[in-house]
Amino acid sequence: MAPGVSHMCPASRASIFPHRHTRALWPCLPTVFRSWAIKEMIIFVQCPGEVVEAPGSWRGPAEGLRLLKVGGKHLGDLSFPELRGISNLFSAYCRRAFVPWDVLMIRGTHQVWQYKSRTLKEFISFCICKIGGCHRSFIGGRSVLTAAGCQITVNTYFYSTRFSSGTSASLCQGVMKGLLTRCRALPALATCSHQLSQYAPQRFHHCAPGRGKRLMLSRMFQPQKLREDQVLSLEGRSGDLTCKSQRLMLQMGLIHPASPGCYHLLPYTVRAMEKLVRVIDQEMQTIGGQKVNMPSLSPAELWRATKRWDSMGRELLRLRDRHGKEYCLGPTHEEAITALVASQKTLSYKQLPFLLYQVTRKFRDEPRPRFGLLRGREFYMKDMYTFDSSPEAAQLTYSLVCDAYSSLFNRLGLRCIKVQADVGSIGGMVSHEFQLPVDVGEDRLVVCPSCHFSANMETLDSSRTNCPACQGPLTETKGIEVGHTFYLGTKYSSIFNAQFINVHGKPSLAEMGCYGLGVTRILAAAIEVLSTEDCVRWPGLLAPYQVCLIPPKKGSKEEAAAELAGHLYNHITEAVPQLQGEVLLDDRTHLTIGNRLKDANKLGYPFVIIAAKRALDDPAHFEVWCQNTGEVVFLTREGVLELLSQVQVV
């Protein structure tokens, strides 16, 4: 960065535009502007490979608008050198000093509608406005040439800032004046043409949910269609990938190996996980859960107090800091939370129960990490810890958390079995696991078909073949543990002295429970259970995107339907607000519809909508693939909107 430039530019775009209005597309600009009086406006226009020769004109209800400059021609108050200066300043600011900028300066008090030019084909623009008392800047993106031939529609992004703070108080006070003054001091820069279309127009296609912009599949960071041998080499293994979810998640670009048992979660998976966390938050907060966040670095002395520093053995990942102090990376947080609650010295029985939970990374040094996200060394877990004033209350809390877990799995459409389980290293008196029955599961379960007894085999005498409750025969199955609950009693509260003042005014030990959900494991387990051999399937609520919209192939007979697909995209996000950010446009129009449909099927969008031949009927009909019911239907726009308005999004 040239030192002569850097100090004056940063602030010129530093600030805020009222958040609501940033959602607007360029076509909505007049609406935005209508609410404030525009005083002045400078628009910088860059035309790759050609010079703007002809003045344009503004169409729309723009009374009082006065076009001062276009294409370098002087049409108003400002002299050419001044505008040249602004153009150069902006070029320098954008670090693209050798591209010619054309400047349009407009003064007026009303509205801007559309700029028409005979020659502009593609441009990027930057615009500074004085609206009311403060200045705002906009940067607009790719323009398209409509059928009419000359009409600019900025249709891909709209970004805005306001000059108000940052380094430059004077810019805030009088941007326009300051800019012009400073421009005069800049040496004129040489200009030359430059093809920008390689990068500038391709920005910002992947946007925020709810911002009304289109999400383009071609822009996703997501390696697809890897062959099985490529996947194997990713994992650095020569053996088989015995687990479907692992293979599919690697092949479809949902995860990528970082080190043994550790994975990068790629954008689709992050979206699914964030949805899962929202469902978990809802269920936990419904039963009174309060969310906390405890560090991963867990001091050794806490673990020595419960003797788990030794008993957890090599599963604990241990380290020392620069002062030699020992820590482990928390695989679970009974010690930490109990010490935290114990530090609250004035706790009353009236405040209990506390249901405290977090969703954080956990660490376990698995001897043999495997099956992708099903058994990793670093994973996300929801862990809840409850504190009650009596065993009875604690057991009621235990029931409620179990119910919340059942409710969660039911909302996800996962048929879990709750089985009696071993308390393992956590300890306590009662424990249950929530198991998702599937062949790849590492837990062996028994269920009694007649009396509904169910248990993890490790809790039973291995020679037992009949049900301890009704003596009937037991059926064996395998499962993936996705949740685990423990009634702990005072095991931890007695060690850390986690007390409350009871109804008689005396200190009393809190009765505890702890409850885990494997967050990343639930994602993988759901994919394991729901997917086919080649196609990922998600619980509907967790699908990263609900809708994939496929326009026709470029150059095909149906190409005219592309515009209809674009309109349908807008209609969906306008008419079905919960689908904002959930509709992906498969803009890889160099591929046939069939090829893209195949990809969409593999990625498991709940709804795939194709604009093909029948979209050219009157009224237009769209082909809708409903992945979860297996139906394919042809629907009008209204039919599509009605169908999609039923979709639940978390």
Added chain:
Amino acid sequence: MAPGVSHMCPASRASIFPHRHTRALWPCLPTVFRSWAIKEMIIFVQCPGEVVEAPGSWRGPAEGLRLLKVGGKHLGDLSFPELRGISNLFSAYCRRAFVPWDVLMIRGTHQVWQYKSRTLKEFISFCICKIGGCHRSFIGGRSVLTAAGCQITVNTYFYSTRFSSGTSASLCQGVMKGLLTRCRALPALATCSHQLSQYAPQRFHHCAPGRGKRLMLSRMFQPQKLREDQVLSLEGRSGDLTCKSQRLMLQMGLIHPASPGCYHLLPYTVRAMEKLVRVIDQEMQTIGGQKVNMPSLSPAELWRATKRWDSMGRELLRLRDRHGKEYCLGPTHEEAITALVASQKTLSYKQLPFLLYQVTRKFRDEPRPRFGLLRGREFYMKDMYTFDSSPEAAQLTYSLVCDAYSSLFNRLGLRCIKVQADVGSIGGMVSHEFQLPVDVGEDRLVVCPSCHFSANMETLDSSRTNCPACQGPLTETKGIEVGHTFYLGTKYSSIFNAQFINVHGKPSLAEMGCYGLGVTRILAAAIEVLSTEDCVRWPGLLAPYQVCLIPPKKGSKEEAAAELAGHLYNHITEAVPQLQGEVLLDDRTHLTIGNRLKDANKLGYPFVIIAAKRALDDPAHFEVWCQNTGEVVFLTREGVLELLSQVQVV
């Protein structure tokens, strides 16, 4: 858990109630039921310390409703032993076998309104309904005795499940019948009275945002009003806490020390942080950011490749796994992301730029962690990494990310300075810091008042006293670094060979940038800058709760206004949907309004609303304290709603 019971109970409450309806309070139950035909309903009622003697009656438009049983008396189809059996089963199910349950069984096809009884004072209830073809269960909470004396209003929680999956297929098929059949086989359990009010009625006061339930301050896990000496002992230090945000956050129960430089984030802080992350997501996704999630365990070989394994020295927290393989805990992720992008072998220039970011915990072994969340060893950071196809494109991306940062800080109302900065251990060619000017800041900055040059002192010759741009005098200030941006060029992409296919079909190295925001640090820095010596102040968008509602003191002259406060609570959450989950009721009515107002002032709710004497006027007037403007106004209900409808919530 008694083995004879556990196998039949879990499924009886396992499942889902259509999500939307769980938002309803008990008073809305009729509305829920109206949409389905109720076939049968069993209500279990438990009365602590007393037996229900008298039959109750159902009020409301309950045509066709038939009360079969109340207080153990036979009023309908079912014989006493059957109902006793259900009661016992439910007692056993709740693990509270020695508490008497009374059972009401109702058959009908219409609506339920309110149950009236002469004797019930407090109860907990559980209810199984057959609605349409499937069974649903509800569990209701604390009942209150209204002024009328005998009216039950379940006003604290409403929780529901549907019998459809889980262990028990037969329960799903015919719950009611199955339950009754099985009840007969249970031995009658001894029953005795038991005082439940200590725990059962006090549940579920802290509920999910958006679920229409009241948030009660008394239930928050949040130690308050710690004296400075208590705070000091928390930190295990004898010295001064030199930093206001650290002291306030400890005193107000926002954070709690876990180990040096590591903090538990308590519920208020977690809420504020989640809001901050949402704002960050919006800003990053507006410029095309895609969210990923990379492990904390970072293999040593990556860091050796860039030579940072050695150059980062003791700032890296290092560990070995059970196989002796070396890792560090990632303080930043240039190595990991570059290796990830390098693994995508078919990247085209058409796909670029990629703007990949994550919000995760980072680790840095600070020699002397201090100032609470301002300089910790484990903290949350947003780190973005960008990949472009040319230096020009990368520099445009750099500008855009800087703009997004400016926009973020402006939305938070934090006046940051963007200064030129040293590239440090990250490297690269250009770097800027976003500094929040404050005395406690550890960075020394210079700014030039005349030309807006600004820089971190460490980038300048220490003898320099004049501005390198305009030669004017420089002003010195201190700042907290809240953001840092780097234009990296090909420093990392050349090491890991992160290439793309350029427009000429040849492989070319990606141009990179990296960009950090200190998430937990921004929270603490904002509190540092905005708070007074005794009172926490938040950026409006990040306040954990927007509104605190204070009803009159119990037993005071204004006590009658308590009901109005309750109604106002409901009106706010109904009329201003974005405030669902944002309104906290300070139900500690044993305290005076003055005391509670003082607490509210310390915690910094943007709006504190008091129902006192003037709430008894006609129309009622509420006292509204607007923390951010310092105004105190008396408003009618409509006035309050209008004021609050302006509040922005993220």
